[in-house]
Amino acid sequence: MLLKIEFESEIPIYQQIKNQIIQGIALGSLLPGEDLPSVRQLAVDIGINFHTVNKVYNQLKQEGWVVIHRKSGVMINPELNVEKTEEYVEALKDLLKITTAEAYLRGVSKEGFIKMIETYYKSYESQEGE
Amino acid sequence: MLLKIEFESEIPIYQQIKNQIIQGIALGSLLPGEDLPSVRQLAVDIGINFHTVNKVYNQLKQEGWVVIHRKSGVMINPELNVEKTEEYVEALKDLLKITTAEAYLRGVSKEGFIKMIETYYKSYESQEGE
Amino acid sequence: MLLKIEFESEIPIYQQIKNQIIQGIALGSLLPGEDLPSVRQLAVDIGINFHTVNKVYNQLKQEGWVVIHRKSGVMINPELNVEKTEEYVEALKDLLKITTAEAYLRGVSKEGFIKMIETYYKSYESQEGE
Amino acid sequence: MLLKIEFESEIPIYQQIKNQIIQGIALGSLLPGEDLPSVRQLAVDIGINFHTVNKVYNQLKQEGWVVIHRKSGVMINPELNVEKTEEYVEALKDLLKITTAEAYLRGVSKEGFIKMIETYYKSYESQEGE
DNA sequence: GTGGTCTAGACCACC
DNA sequence: GTGGTCTAGACCACC
Structure with a gap:
């Protein structure tokens, strides 16, 4: 999972991360049940603040893409709870x-x-x- | 040309106006050469600040959708100067x-x-x- | 709308605010369409950081209790889009x-x-x- | 006594264990005087850290649900010392x-x-x- | 003046 | 070590 962030883009960083994770799921490069980097680790990798990653993960959780576990971190929702509402x-x-x-x-x-x-x-x- | 603005939408008002004008052109309800309401008139019609309309018209001009004449106001660009860049x-x-x-x-x-x-x-x- | 926050409580401040707003709606002291204080104003009133209020309002929006308008601020959702899922x-x-x-x-x-x-x-x- | 822990739940594991023990007592599947598994045994059964189980048992003792004897381990309090305070x-x-x-x-x-x-x-x- | 985004850092709960 | 909460402050977009 390699994220490419354009810092000069008008698209907010957190949105770019969200987009790429959802695309990763669609492309099969991120599989249901697969672990994502921890909030702090991903922040360091990308070179941004951990709060920004936190926001991404929480929105993805809210929308049913990932599950968050206090202990073991974040993973792609094994049951991908997203629907054609x-x-x-x-x-x-x-x-x-x-x-x-x-x-x-x-x-x-x-x-x-x-x-x-x-x-x-x-x-x-x-x-x-x- | 009737604009329907949703003030509660998360899409900025200026963007909504732009979208509807471009859609109007595509649908043929706004024809090349056709006059658009003046900045102040449209602002009053919609019930928004005239600076917002001004911004819309300037962006539309910048992108080649309309032409602005100090005297005759704003009209859909007769030559629709937009390209597949x-x-x-x-x-x-x-x-x-x-x-x-x-x-x-x-x-x-x-x-x-x-x-x-x-x-x-x-x-x-x-x-x-x- | 008077909010009573217990700072020593084990219930997070943002959760207390959420609870009281939802209760206010149920009790009829907050009516659909009614304005809520701005993010910054409520933060000052309660004596907390505006980010905490921001989090509350965003969660309430996500769950369908309020609508947020960049210009005019936050109001109780006129159509209360919450369901018995x-x-x-x-x-x-x-x-x-x-x-x-x-x-x-x-x-x-x-x-x-x-x-x-x-x-x-x-x-x-x-x-x-x- | 079978505990079902959902590791992805947002409810902390220690809370889930507490809840299920209290429910077990209410349902009669755990009787006053009945022995509970040892801290280490339960930790192994569930697959969690034994500190977590320790915390649960200590809280349950604190609240009057169980009694702890260094020798005989943990049992449901024969006198269920919980009150409607x-x-x-x-x-x-x-x-x-x-x-x-x-x-x-x-x-x-x-x-x-x-x-x-x-x-x-x-x-x-x-x-x-x- | 309104909310939105991002950074920075502290302290906490869970495990 | 993991995420969660809260503070503080900067800068931005929209209007």
Whole structure:
């Protein structure tokens, strides 16, 4: 698990970490039940304050991606308790609505857009059953 | 052009306005060359500070969506000077990467995801040539 | 809205604040749509650090009790988006199981226990329809 | 006496053990005068540090649930020296106040709440006189 | 003026 | 050694 943080990015550091962990799970490079570095260790590795990592882990816990154990630290939730809630789908639709609008106007073809989606989905699905 | 602002949303108001204007262009409800309300008029209509509208218009101009004339106000850029820059495509890919990862893990099928994309694209393409 | 914090309590300050806000909602002393003090103001009022209040408000938001608006601050969620999820009911049962066990052994009668429950429920229901 | 510890739970392990022993007494599966496993034995059985078990037993002794003899080990207090102290009742009330408030707001009816209480009490009372 | 992010450091509970 | 809580203070985005 290698995290690449862009400190100059407008995306907050804690969000970048969250994103990469969720992507790691989708890609299969982080498996359910797998340990994550401790709050303090990851902070040192990345070179940030441990509170920032703490915030990430707590949000991931709240959303069902990880479980936190006082003793043994943090691990990817063995039962990945995340769902396709109505709320989530609505937020996804809103995001895609504006994203496709701009993409369309900038000349990204429907086919090109869908091709990207398929590429990413394939990279996740290729992990299944392994 | 009717803007619906959700004041409780976590999306900044200026971003909501930008999004809806870009979507309006994609949907054909805002046509190239069409006038937009003045900064002060729109601010009053929505009930926000006119500095916020000012910021929106300036960003839209910066990105090539609108042109601003001191005399005649703001209009949708007749030549829609927006492009599929490498920078834009990279940002789009990054966004889709994390978005598809979470969607996949939450049980949104590739087909379901693509269907959403197609629906939105159709709503934009149906405006073409009119 | 008057908060009474016990600084010597073993219950964390942020938890005490959360509890009292939820109770305030149940008692009708905090109404949906009502403004809460700003993060910094409440911190000053109580005499604690604003980060502690921030944590409270963010958790309350996450659980659907309040909405946070960057400009106008925090208010009780007008639509109180909290539900009787299976997860919640399970946690409630677990809590009541151990609580009743100890109460029973310490000589709290079933009737006495239920009387307490009824008293609290009445205090909440008496607010309905007002 | 079978203890089920959830290591991923946010409830501390020592608290889980305490809870289950108290519930065992209430349910009659642990009888006054009955021997408990030795500190080291229980620690091995559960797979935890023996200091944790030590802490549990000492707290249970402190509260009057068990007696500890250096020679004969730990047993459920034959005289169950626990009482309905004012302090205990106050803490119970505080707990029920916040618990009912949230339950009420999440749509747990008074009747449903009381039904749960009655179920648990019945499971304890059915042991009486045996 | 409002909340959001990040840093820094102290002390604590659990194990 | 692990995470949890709280304080303190800086700087930022939004409005």
